[in-house]
Amino acid sequence: xxxxxxxxxxxxxxxxxxxxxxxxxxxxxxxxxxxxxxxxxxxxxxxxxxxxxxxxxxxxxxxxxxxxxxxxxxxxxxxxxxxxxxxxxxxxxxxxxxxxxxxxxxxxxxxxxxxxxxxxxxxxxxxxxxxxxxxxxxxxxxxxxxxxxxxxxxxxxxxxxxxxxxxxxxxxxxxxxxxxxxxxxxxxxxxxxxxxxxxxxxxxxxxxxxxxxxxxxxxxxxxxxxxxxxxxxxxxxxxxxxxxxxxxxxxxxxxxxxxxxxxxxxxxxxxxxxxxxxxxxxxxxxxxxxxxxxxxxxxxxxxxxxxxxxxxxxxxxxxxxxxxxxxxxxxxxxxxxxxxxxxxxxxxxxxxxxxxxxxxxxxxxxxxxxxxxxxxxxxxxxxxxxxxxxxxxxxxxxxxxxxxxxxxxxxxxxxxxxxxxxxxxxxxxxxxxxxxxxxxxxxxxxxxxxxxxxxxxxxxxxxxxxxxxxxxxxxxxxxxxxxxxxxxxxxxxxxxxxxxxxxxxxxxxxxxxxxxxxxxxxxxxxxxxxxxxxxxxxxxxxxxxxxxxxxxxxxxxxxxxxxxxxxxxxxxxxxxxxxxxxxxxxxxxxxxxxxxxxxxxxxxxxx
Ligand code: AMP
Numbered sequence: 001x002x003x004x005x006x007x008x009x010x011x012x013x014x015x016x017x018x019x020x021x022x023x024x025x026x027x028x029x030x031x032x033x034x035x036x037x038x039x040x041x042x043x044x045x046x047x048x049x050x051x052x053x054x055x056x057x058x059x060x061x062x063x064x065x066x067x068x069x070x071x072x073x074x075x076x077x078x079x080x081x082x083x084x085x086x087x088x089x090x091x092x093x094x095x096x097x098x099x100x101x102x103x104x105x106x107x108x109x110x111x112x113x114x115x116x117x118x119x120x121x122x123x124x125x126x127x128x129x130x131x132x133x134x135x136x137x138x139x140x141x142x143x144x145x146x147x148x149x150x151x152x153x154x155x156x157x158x159x160x161x162x163x164x165x166x167x168x169x170x171x172x173x174x175x176x177x178x179x180x181x182x183x184x185x186x187x188x189x190x191x192x193x194x195x196x197x198x199x200x201x202x203x204x205x206x207x208x209x210x211x212x213x214x215x216x217x218x219x220x221x222x223x224x225x226x227x228x229x230x231x232x233x234x235x236x237x238x239x240x241x242x243x244x245x246x247x248x249x250x251x252x253x254x255x256x257x258x259x260x261x262x263x264x265x266x267x268x269x270x271x272x273x274x275x276x277x278x279x280x281x282x283x284x285x286x287x288x289x290x291x292x293x294x295x296x297x298x299x300x301x302x303x304x305x306x307x308x309x310x311x312x313x314x315x316x317x318x319x320x321x322x323x324x325x326x327x328x329x330x331x332x333x334x335x336x337x338x339x340x341x342x343x344x345x346x347x348x349x350x351x352x353x354x355x356x357x358x359x360x361x362x363x364x365x366x367x368x369x370x371x372x373x374x375x376x377x378x379x380x381x382x383x384x385x386x387x388x389x390x391x392x393x394x395x396x397x398x399x400x401x402x403x404x405x406x407x408x409x410x411x412x413x414x415x416x417x418x419x420x421x422x423x424x425x426x427x428x429x430x431x432x433x434x435x436x437x438x439x440x441x442x443x444x445x446x447x448x449x450x451x452x453x454x455x456x457x458x459x460x461x462x463x464x465x466x467x468x469x470x471x472x473x474x475x476x477x478x479x480x481x482x483x484x485x486x487x488x489x490x491x492x493x494x495x496x497x498x499x500x501x502x503x504x505x506x507x508x509x510x511x512x513x514x515x516x517x518x519x520x521x522x523x524x525x526x527x528x529x530x531x532x533x534x535x536x537x538x539x540x541x542x543x544x545x546x547x548x549x550x551x552x553x554x555x556x557x558x559x560x561x562x563x564x565x566x567x568x569x570x571x572x573x574x575x576x577x578x579x580x581x582x583x584x585x586x587x588x589x590x591x592x593x594x595x596x597x598x599x600x601x602x603x604x605x606x607x
Pocket of ligand 1 (some may be wrong): 106107108109172309311312313314333335338339340368418420436438439448556
């Protein structure tokens with residue numbers, strides 16, 4: 001029930017005193033966005049004044065915006081690589097940050113095919129925790145009674161490594177779930193999960209998913225919200241249920257746990273709560289054995305009020321499938337964040353996915369925005385007027401315009417280009433709200449993988465070497481992320497030049513080409529394929545000779561005002577025309593499929 005508090009918020013009536021404080025904090029930060037930003041910049045520059053990086057640019061202790069902007073360059077990850085290597089190799093001097101680097105957070109964005117390790121400091125965890133603590137107070141403005149039940153959240157940790165210098169390197173969420181902030185969080189009736197920590201923290205993805213699903217089924221009447229970080233993760237859970245409901249029902253019926261759950265602490269924790277429940281087992285069998293899984297989420301978890309998943313950006317491709325399985329439950333995208341920094345939150349949680357805007361929280365970092373306009377090159381240089389890039393401050397962005405996000409963080413990133421393109425949709429007080437448009441240079445994405453044009457080109461080139469013994473080559477190609485399968489997979493369309501029709505590439509060769517392409521793709525893709533089971537096997541579809549030419553001609557006829565240009569012998573896959581062509585080809589049935597076989601294992605992975 002809403003409290004009538006002196007802290008009452010313009011965002012709406014808070015559900016409790018704690019929420020009132022959180023909403024008040026959002027109001028304070030967004031009303032004073034400009035002064036908060038000045039303070040954040042001054043704090044970062046003064047505490048890091050003696051670092052090697054700031055000394056190099058002769059900031060000489062200045063903490064004002066003008067000096068900062070005039071002396072420090074706008075950079076990308078590649079510019080910082082030498083410093084990052086030194087830190088990874090054990091150099092503990094104050095290179096980027098005056099505070100000791102506590103660990104590396106491995107971004108799903110890659111550099112030279114590998115995850116980008118981003119140095120972070122201990123106190124960043126507090127900042128992330130602070131942003132998390134604002135999410136439920138905002139959600140409580142829209143959905144009442146969330147303290148009367150639980151959230152079924154499918155959360156996972158991924159593998160971690162140590163750098164040569166002994167620092168841990170792991171994804172940001174793994175770092176968060178393994179922190180005391182998460183593990184020993186105080187009880188909060190609005191934030192009770194069905195998954196025990198032991199299940200979330202189990203490094204084996206099958207055991208973790210199995211037990212989280214089992215706990216979610218045992219608590220099915222109490223579940224009020226269902227979530228995963230990204231939409232792809234929630235769909236993987238549905239697929240997991242499709243493949244494992246018989247065993248799950250058996251465990252419920254007998255009260256005994258699947259012998260594949262071998263992690264001792266996880267086993268102990270689940271066995272304690274698992275009691276024979278034949279009625280529930282019968283219900284699960286009845287629902288899951290139906291051919292039609294439409295609305296399965298609300299059939300199994302009838303009290304679910306919304307799905308908590310990110311469906312903006314690359315995840316928008318999963319909205320129709322989520323709608324199908326959930327019977328159209330609201331989709332709440334709560335926050336916008338990255339390994340480098342958490343950025344902000346969605347204050348209008350029940351809006352349509354296409355209308356989601358994230359309000360940047362000015363206390364998280366110092367934010368600048370590089371205008372993203374047709375007359376600017378990739379560095380932001382205005383080649384029409386020969387002007388260097390002019391970055392805009394947080395409160396000065398203009399509604400309707402697109403920008404690339406540039407951040408300066410407490411952990412020592414200075415004027416760092418994140419690579420996300422955002423459009424300003426409005427303001428909450430004086431803090432701007434952004435629609436996430438896309439990540440730059442991403443051609444294909446299924447889960448957290450981000451494959452760019454150059455990576456795909458290299459993969460096609462490497463794979464096409466295998467065609468030599470058939471005296472064949474790839475003359476045109478394009479690609480498409482097929483999310484109709486769960487997990488989704490890359491489809492690459494090839495048009496071949498076969499010189500000797502009696503020796504054209506057979507299925508085995510094309511299977512080898514699929515593998516060669518996968519081996520050439522970046523490490524996030526490969527981890528998704530092998531360790532996380534979040535990406536299905538790549539598929540090559542060979543199209544009939546002349547298909548590209550035919551469809552390009554047809555497209556040009558239908559769109560005479562659009563200039564279709566192609567580069568080189570291989571069609572540039574990133575060109576919009578080829579992207580559209582990818583869709584055309586996807587629909588066409590004149591294809592030879594090479595790729596996923598039909599049999600899958602219990603994780604939904606093609607055997
Ligand atoms: P990572 O570096 O692996 O932590 O991934 C961070 C990136 O994920 C961001 O820079 C965005 O490109 C993307 N991302 C994070 N949150 C969202 C969101 N709410 N909507 C769309 N994309 C997001």
